[in-house]
Amino acid sequence: xxxxxxxxxxxxxxxxxxxxxxxxxxxxxxxxxxxxxxxxxxxxxxxxxxxxxxxxxxxxxxxxxxxxxxxxxxxxxxxxxxxxxxxxxxxxxxxxxxxxxxxxxxxxxxxxxxxxxxxxxxxxxxxxxxxxxxxxxxxxxxxxxxxxxxxxxxxxxxxxxxxxxxxxxxxxxxxxxxxxxxxxxxxxxxxxxxxxxxxxxxxxxxxxxxxxxxxxxxxxxxxxxxxxxxxxxxxxxxxxxxxxxxxxxxxxxxxxxxxxxxxxxxxxxxxxxxxxxxxxxxxxxxxxxxxxxxxxxxxxxxxxxxxxxxxxxxxxxxxxxxxxxxxxxxxxxxxxxxxxxxxxxxxxxxxxxxxxxxxxxxxxxxxxxxxxxxxxxxxxxxxxxxxxxxxxxxxxxxxxxxxxxxxxxxxxxxxxxxxxxxxxxxxxxxxxxxxxxxxxxxxxxxxx
Numbered sequence: 001x002x003x004x005x006x007x008x009x010x011x012x013x014x015x016x017x018x019x020x021x022x023x024x025x026x027x028x029x030x031x032x033x034x035x036x037x038x039x040x041x042x043x044x045x046x047x048x049x050x051x052x053x054x055x056x057x058x059x060x061x062x063x064x065x066x067x068x069x070x071x072x073x074x075x076x077x078x079x080x081x082x083x084x085x086x087x088x089x090x091x092x093x094x095x096x097x098x099x100x101x102x103x104x105x106x107x108x109x110x111x112x113x114x115x116x117x118x119x120x121x122x123x124x125x126x127x128x129x130x131x132x133x134x135x136x137x138x139x140x141x142x143x144x145x146x147x148x149x150x151x152x153x154x155x156x157x158x159x160x161x162x163x164x165x166x167x168x169x170x171x172x173x174x175x176x177x178x179x180x181x182x183x184x185x186x187x188x189x190x191x192x193x194x195x196x197x198x199x200x201x202x203x204x205x206x207x208x209x210x211x212x213x214x215x216x217x218x219x220x221x222x223x224x225x226x227x228x229x230x231x232x233x234x235x236x237x238x239x240x241x242x243x244x245x246x247x248x249x250x251x252x253x254x255x256x257x258x259x260x261x262x263x264x265x266x267x268x269x270x271x272x273x274x275x276x277x278x279x280x281x282x283x284x285x286x287x288x289x290x291x292x293x294x295x296x297x298x299x300x301x302x303x304x305x306x307x308x309x310x311x312x313x314x315x316x317x318x319x320x321x322x323x324x325x326x327x328x329x330x331x332x333x334x335x336x337x338x339x340x341x342x343x344x345x346x347x348x349x350x351x352x353x354x355x356x357x358x359x360x361x362x363x364x365x366x367x368x369x370x371x372x373x374x375x376x377x378x379x380x381x382x383x384x385x386x387x388x389x390x391x392x393x394x395x396x397x398x399x400x401x402x403x404x405x406x407x408x409x410x411x412x413x414x415x416x417x418x419x420x421x422x423x424x425x426x427x428x429x430x431x432x433x434x435x436x437x438x439x440x441x442x443x444x445x446x447x448x
Contacts (some may be wrong), residue, residue: 008037024041025316027041036073076374081282084145092378093406097123103138110136116149119149119152121154151273154284155262155285158202158260159251160245162184177234181196194230199260201260206226209316212252214249216350257287262338279310283295283315285318292313314342330368341373341376342376345357346362346380381421385419385422399423
């Protein structure tokens with residue numbers, strides 16, 4: 001990873017263009033083999049140009065070019081086990097509430113290709129989670145399949161609390177919105193739109209110019225002033241026809257460090273169940289290396305009492321700060337257990353902007369590959385089909401892009417089993433055509 005970061009600090013595009021006419025590597029797939037690629041190019045260039053006066057390294061062995069690929073494959077197996085026969089990419093599924101009661105439904109997911117079950121600890125009860133895990137284990141044993149369990153901590157998520165809209169009005173662009181640390185006060189006549197922001201400790205970090213996003217960016221606003229009654233923001237964007245204020249919707253403040261603790265009191269309570277049952281822990285809103293140590297201080301005593309091995313750790317990259325700190329996060333986490341990275345595209349898109357997300361998800365894939373770290377491609381994969389039963393063409397293309405990660409995550413919806421079967425089929429078709437950034441030249445069968 002250090003070699004890759006050093007290489008990518010430079011703009012190597014002119015060098016890539018110059019190497020191509022010589023039939024040499026353009027360095028475009030160097031993530032897991034930077035030094036081997038560079039040394040091979042140097043030696044070949046010297047031979048082609050007749051240079052004998054250079055002190056060159058020995059030609060790399062062929063195994064040097066596949067070492068990174070082998071290490072990534074090993075680390076993927078440690079996290080997720082072996083995928084179903086005939087498919088390399090794992091499929092993670094967020095279990096719906098019915099999974100706690102319907103073992104047959106869970107078994108159908110495993111049969112259709114689910115190789116990792118995700119439990120979102122922001123919802124449900126401890127008893128429901130344990131029941132879900134029981135069904136996953138039973139289905140895996142019956143079908144002879146490996147299906148790991150990821151329990152995703154809720155984390156310090158900022159959300160809307162109580163809301164107030166005079167006369168049930170819809171919020172429109174240009175309206176003022178009063179953000180309050182406590183419940184709305186309808187007696188404040190000059191503020192027809194009010195929303196309680198939780199937790200209240202975020203308020204000292206809000207200043208004039210702070211950007212606010214509600215409900216994954218459906219509502220955007222800009223802080224104009226800070227006063228005794230709360231923070232006044234001007235709405236800058238809503239869906240056409242406006243938006244209704246609703247409680248329990250996600251809040252994002254792009255570009256603002258809110259200073260919230262990495263683990264909440266609820267997370268600590270949930271860890272009692274997580275450490276006793278989960279194969280993998282999803283670390284929500286992890287920001288810096290000290291957050292890793294905070295988690296292990298809570299996990300290790302519980303693991304010792306449960307007499308279980310340390311679960312694998314999934315670093316959820318969902319804020320701009322986590323993006324900047326990702327190299328250090330991977331290094332800090334890798335010292336104790338198997339580590340993976342989740343590109344959490346929902347919150348990340350709100351934090352960095354939807355236009356920037358397309359570029360960032362590629363860069364995060366490359367950096368993780370350079371560190372031999374498995375990646376989970378998450379959020380809204382085949383979302384229209386999962387919810388409505390009709391896929392969009394763009395979503396199918398997104399599934400193809402997702403195949404370059406080691407695992408892809410599907411969210412819950414009425415058509416989840418059918419969506420799972422589609423993703424499984426696409427992955428089986430595409431793995432003969434692409435591996436990470438490399439096009440695989442399988443014989444074309446369409447025109448033969």
